Amino acid sequence: MPDVIEPDAIEITDINHLNHQRFENWSFSQDFCVTCGLCSSTCPVSGIDNFDPRKFVRMISLGLEEQLVESRWPWICTMCAKCEKVCPMGIEIASLIRGVRSLRDREKVPGILHKGLAAAIKTGNNLGLPQDDFVFIIEDVAEEIAEEPGFEGFTAPIDKKGANLLTTIHNKLVNTHTEDLKHWWRIFHAAKEDWTVPSENWEGTNWGLFTGDDKAMKIMVGRIVENMEKLEIKTLLWPE
Amino acid sequence: MQNFNTVTVFDLLIQYIKEGRIKLDKTKYADVLATYHDPCNYGRKAQKLFGYGYFEEPRWILSQCTDNWTDLYPHSINQLCCGGGGGTLTTGYNDERILYGGRKMDQIKITGAQMIVVPCHSCHGQLNNIKTEYEMEHLEVKYLWELVADCLIL
Numbered sequence: 001m002p003d004v005i006e007p008d009a010i011e012i013t014d015i016n017h018l019n020h021q022r023f024e025n026w027s028f029s030q031d032f033c034v035t036c037g038l039c040s041s042t043c044p045v046s047g048i049d050n051f052d053p054r055k056f057v058r059m060i061s062l063g064l065e066e067q068l069v070e071s072r073w074p075w076i077c078t079m080c081a082k083c084e085k086v087c088p089m090g091i092e093i094a095s096l097i098r099g100v101r102s103l104r105d106r107e108k109v110p111g112i113l114h115k116g117l118a119a120a121i122k123t124g125n126n127l128g129l130p131q132d133d134f135v136f137i138i139e140d141v142a143e144e145i146a147e148e149p150g151f152e153g154f155t156a157p158i159d160k161k162g163a164n165l166l167t168t169i170h171n172k173l174v175n176t177h178t179e180d181l182k183h184w185w186r187i188f189h190a191a192k193e194d195w196t197v198p199s200e201n202w203e204g205t206n207w208g209l210f211t212g213d214d215k216a217m218k219i220m221v222g223r224i225v226e227n228m229e230k231l232e233i234k235t236l237l238w239p240e
Numbered sequence: 241m242q243n244f245n246t247v248t249v250f251d252l253l254i255q256y257i258k259e260g261r262i263k264l265d266k267t268k269y270a271d272v273l274a275t276y277h278d279p280c281n282y283g284r285k286a287q288k289l290f291g292y293g294y295f296e297e298p299r300w301i302l303s304q305c306t307d308n309w310t311d312l313y314p315h316s317i318n319q320l321c322c323g324g325g326g327g328t329l330t331t332g333y334n335d336e337r338i339l340y341g342g343r344k345m346d347q348i349k350i351t352g353a354q355m356i357v358v359p360c361h362s363c364h365g366q367l368n369n370i371k372t373e374y375e376m377e378h379l380e381v382k383y384l385w386e387l388v389a390d391c392l393i394l
Binding site for chain 1: 257284328390
């Protein structure tokens with residue numbers, strides 16, 4: 001004989017709290033889901049915290065906004081898009097993840113993601129590194145290269161107007177990984193490239209991609225375009 | 241409206257090599273078995289978003305630097321994520337991130353490669369960060385452009 005479940009042990013979901021129309025204007029094809037589960041089979045995160053992409057997509061369709069926005073699920077996903085690759089219905093699952101990320105209160109975005117982005121919007125880079133310090137680091141690393149055989153006279157041109165190529169810089173390369181600045185610079189030297197680095201708004205990362213912040217992303221991209229036009233550069237290299 | 245061109249890291253390196261502006265020494269890493277990791281954003285996601293994924297280009301560049309390299313399995317459009325994507329290096333959910341990277345480390349281990357070449361800052365950071373977790377301290381994690389710079393003939 002089956003155990004009798006005590007009524008107190010059952011949690012009742014008030015169906016009136018569900019808003020099935022909540023995501024109906026999202027154009028990621030989420031309502032085409034046939035619940036086949038291919039996405040969940042290929043996902044590297046399936047099983048962690050009971051997450052799997054199929055569940056996530058179904059919850060979007062059901063309009064379970066609060067549960068999704070408050071959960072860790074959209075943040076432990078790496079947005080690698082294997083799920084999208086195998087989805088027979090062409091559902092844009094990684095975009096759904098990013099969409100839910102965008103709904104999180106900015107102060108509750110995990111880790112340093114939003115803090116770094118906020119610093120970038122305010123100062124031009126994720127570190128809040130002042131212009132003088134940036135220029136000092138660039139010149140210092142350039143001097144180190146100039147001491148290497150074959151690189152005599154090497155300099156890193158800053159804000160060179162009319163240069164052929166401008167490169168952005170990943171903030172970690174002017175922070176803890178300055179050695180990694182040198183690879184591209186050595187190649188530019190060997191290729192006799194006419195290149196430059198901007199002294200302001202050089203940040204190559206754009207964490208709005210991860211936090212779902214389109215507005216911030218546009219600001220960051222706009223600043224790079226501004227640098228290109230102000231300095232009259234022909235080619236943009238954005239290695240990040 | 242747009243008054244300038246944008247090049248990817250691959251386009252620029254290929255241009256320099258094909259135009260003869262840089263010359264590369266293939267013997268430099270001849271004794272080191274290398275392999276290549278396809279970043280999600282340059283490959284699978286670029287294929288979907290822009291209709292073109294960079295799969296052949298990095299492999300061609302790698303082949304200009306060394307003959308001693310092998311592909312991971314699976315690779316290209318079906319590659320496995322390194323585990324460091326989507327900002328997971330910065331969310332603080334490190335246990336999860338390290339766990340995801342285990343599959344990538346297994347892939348690399350099976351090839352016997354001593355060097356993994358990547359063209360992405362996130363993948364590079366992740367692989368370098370987790371290699372000790374998987375007893376692969378000796379694995380060299382190299383940017384694609386770092387490999388090119390190392391092989392330059394001046």
